[in-house]
Amino acid sequence: MSSRLESTFHECVVQGIIETQHVEALEILLQGLCGVHRERLRIHELCLKSSPNLGNGTSEFWLVSDLEQPEPTWTVRHIGGAMRGAGADQISVLVRSVAESRVSKNALRLFYALGYRLDHELLRVGFSFHFQRGAQITVTVSSVNKMLKLHAIDEAVPVTPGIQLVEVTAPASGENYTEVVAAITSFCEHLAPLLHLSKPGVLTGVVPTAAAAAASLMSDGGGTIL
Template sequence: YNSTRLFDYPSIVPMECVVQGIIETQHVEALEILLLGLCGVPKENLRVHELCLKSGPNLGSEASEIRILCDLMQPEPAWTVRHVGGADQISVLVRTMVESKASKHVLRLFYLLGYKLDHELLRVGFAFHFQRGAQITVTVSSYSKLLKLHATDDDNVPVTPGIQMVEVTAPASAENYTEVAAAVSSFCEYLAPLLHLSKPGVSTGVVPTAAAAAASLMSFSGSTNIHLEI
């Protein structure tokens, strides 16, 4: 992007459907095997630097939050600004979302506007993107809190040691979000032996059947000579 331009034209997805869950790190390989079979596409490695900014008092009494994401898997780090709005609660969380590509100077802009850095995270894992009744993305990742400002290459503190976050999202609109939500819910049923997915903020914990399901998947993988790189 032109270094003098802070934002590209916004990519506005009116809504997105999302559910989340957690899985023990020891069972992630089994989950990847299951996802590979369900999605039919290769995984994409994920390494994202997330900066969470919150508005200062000069921006009004109602607090707002902006996330600046830097994709560290690209040859040149790619920056994105993301704002998530209000949500509807049905079988999945349906929320408004605006996302725009930006230049490396975008953080400076938000500082000038009155936003303050709240915290930084490093997200590492993998993702699957596929079509199954909707354009669905499944991400499996761990989060670490940065101890030093912008120090993504240093040793950082895991937010949830031994646990990884699983998130299923799909873009939607006011016209089709019920159908998209149904597609997401239907897909999540296939993952039920390994983890339970629910609306963000609803804690469900790990699934008691995860160990047995993971052992079965790993056994199947070994017997069919399927070896996946984690």
């Protein structure tokens, strides 16, 4: 992600939630489906918004740091508008534009000076899988935590205790997004017994079959195709 073009792309995304008690089963299922080992996930995210008088409207972006890296660095992440139109409405995956830029560690100080304010900050803790399956798919399973004191990541508490967020994403271009959407949709069908995945903002809740599917997975280590 070093050049200007590679750092701006489309992203296909679906989200869902799962009860923490079934996360281990989901991990076993994902391990079987992906054939790769999971990676630990610990990400500090700060949402910055422009002050009221700045800009034509309120603008926002995320300042993200992967705390699992030996020397954590910061990335500015801007999530643009979702693709619109009849075609976009018919697909079950959200396609949106994303721009990212790695920045030096004083980025927060600069953006404060420019008139941006911290809206909220989160700490995501969990794991992720990265694999190729019709697209370069990333699945993240994380507990979303909030900070009770500014930047106090060691004292973070879950926003929704007992519930974890599952996100499936894949980068796409303007030309190939239909193939990427198809790849994500196909992959998500394998997870259906454990969780519903839908466009962000579309609430689907937990699935009734989750407990039985989890019990099955836990008993045979993911060998059964659901």
